[in-house]
Amino acid sequence: MTDHLQPHLDLALRHARSGMTVTPIPRLEIGVGQTTSGTSPCLYRSMICFILQGSKDVTIHDNLLRYDAEQYLVSALDLPLSGQIHDAGHGRPYVAVSLVLDPALLAQIASTMPLIRDADAPGSGIAINPMTPPLRDTLLRLLALLDTPSDVPVLAPMVERELLYRLLQGPQGRLLRHIARPEGALGRIRRAVEWIRENHNTRLRIEALCEASGMSRASLHRHFVALTGLSPIQYQKQIRLQEARQLLLSGERTASDVAFAVGYESASQFSREYLRQFGAPPVRDVRQLRQAVGSPAMH
Structure with a gap:
C-alpha cells in the first residue's frame, strides 16, 4: 500500500468488519479479509473495485489478472470468476472498496461530455488500470462521508458523480460508455446476463436469450464468450x-x-x-x- 492511501484505509477499517460490509452510501461496500488458500469461485458484479491494502488475483479467459492498491478494476457486467485474495502480511488484512455501477447515472454523466464514437464492443468485460491522484482524492471524499452519515443523502450522489466522471475520462472510459449504451453489444449482453440470472432455475432456451438481447444466435454466442469468457450454458x-x-x-x-x-x-x-x-x-x-x-x- 502507498502512503497516499493511508487515510482511505483508516476510514475503511473504522467502518468495516471482517467480511463484506454494506455501507450507508448506496452501492458502496467494503471488504476486509485474510489471504485465501488457492483460487475460489466468486461473482463480480458490474462495479469498480479499489484495493486499499493487499492484492488480488482474478482469472478470466484463462488469463490471470493481478491488481493491488496501485490499480483499480472495472467489471462491466456480472461475471463468475476465480479469484484469490492476498493480505499485506504481518497481520494486515486485505481491504477493498467496491462501487456497483448505475448504468443510468453513467449515461447521464456521459451525455454531458464531448461525444466520442467508440468501436462497437470492448474486447473483454473486465479491465485493470493504474490509480490516479484525482481518483484517490475523490474516493477519499466519498469514504469520509462515512464519518458524517447525515451528509450522505446530499453529498454522496455528488461525489459519486465526480468519481464516475473521472473514470469516464480515464483509460476505461470506453468500457464505461458501453455500459451506458443499451443498444450496443455490451448492453445487449448485459440484458442476456440479466435474463439468465432471473431464470437461472429453468432450462436455458437460446431462442429466449436471443429475444431478450435482440441478437442473432451467432452474434450472441460470439459476444457472450468474448465478454464473459463463458458460453451462456x-x-x-x-x-x-x-x-x-x-x-x-x-x-x-x-x-x-x-x-x-x-x-x-x-x-x-x-x-x-x-x-x-x-x-x-x-x-x-x-x-x-x-x-x-x-x-x-x-x-
Whole structure:
C-alpha cells in the first residue's frame, strides 16, 4: 500500500468488519479479509473495485489478472470468476472498496461530455488500470462521508458523480460508455446476463436469450464468450452453483432441496458439479465456510 492511501484505509477499517460490509452510501461496500488458500469461485458484479491494502488475483479467459492498491478494476457486467485474495502480511488484512455501477447515472454523466464514437464492443468485460491522484482524492471524499452519515443523502450522489466522471475520462472510459449504451453489444449482453440470472432455475432456451438481447444466435454466442469468457450454458451453471452456495450458507435447507431450487433435476449431478466447482461436497464446503474468517466472495 502507498502512503497516499493511508487515510482511505483508516476510514475503511473504522467502518468495516471482517467480511463484506454494506455501507450507508448506496452501492458502496467494503471488504476486509485474510489471504485465501488457492483460487475460489466468486461473482463480480458490474462495479469498480479499489484495493486499499493487499492484492488480488482474478482469472478470466484463462488469463490471470493481478491488481493491488496501485490499480483499480472495472467489471462491466456480472461475471463468475476465480479469484484469490492476498493480505499485506504481518497481520494486515486485505481491504477493498467496491462501487456497483448505475448504468443510468453513467449515461447521464456521459451525455454531458464531448461525444466520442467508440468501436462497437470492448474486447473483454473486465479491465485493470493504474490509480490516479484525482481518483484517490475523490474516493477519499466519498469514504469520509462515512464519518458524517447525515451528509450522505446530499453529498454522496455528488461525489459519486465526480468519481464516475473521472473514470469516464480515464483509460476505461470506453468500457464505461458501453455500459451506458443499451443498444450496443455490451448492453445487449448485459440484458442476456440479466435474463439468465432471473431464470437461472429453468432450462436455458437460446431462442429466449436471443429475444431478450435482440441478437442473432451467432452474434450472441460470439459476444457472450468474448465478454464473459463463458458460453451462456456455462454461465448459467456458474450462477446456479453460486446461488446454491448462498442458499446453503443462509439456511438449514438440505443439499437436495437446494439442488432442485436452483434448477438441477438430479441431486447427484448437483453434488458432482458443486464438488468440481468449489473443491468440496456441499455440506463440507458450507461447514468450512462457516468456520472460516472472512468471505469467499469478497471483491
